[in-house]
Amino acid sequence: MTLSILAGLFLLFLIGIIFYGYGFVVKSTRRADTENMEQCSLCRNNFDKRVLVEREIGDYKLMYFCKSCISALHDAAARIH
Ligand SMILES: [Zn+2]
Numbered sequence: 895m896t897l898s899i900l901a902g903l904f905l906l907f908l909i910g911i912i913f914y915g916y917g918f919v920v921k922s923t924r925r926a927d928t929e930n931m932e933q934c935s936l937c938r939n940n941f942d943k944r945v946l947v948e949r950e951i952g953d954y955k956l957m958y959f960c961k962s963c964i965s966a967l968h969d970a971a972a973r974i975h
Pocket residue numbers: 934935936937938939959960961962963964
């Protein structure tokens with residue numbers, strides 16, 4: 895009887911650890927996701943940093959531009975000439 899109670903407690907403990915570990919993994923991947931996200935300086939949509947073009951203004955300000963904004967600028971520039 896004592897053994898089955900101990901076994902049950904151990905099982906609960908294991909389940910708790912598994913859920914705790916799962917929550918930790920989910921949280922850390924979410925944090926990694928938001929770390930890699932950046933807002934486009936023109937359209938204000940969030941994108942993965944890897945698909946954004948990064949430009950430094952002055953010594954500190956970083957600006958990010960998404961592909962659709964760059965092509966919109968390109969089209970606008972093409973219309974000037
Ligand atoms: Zn944009």
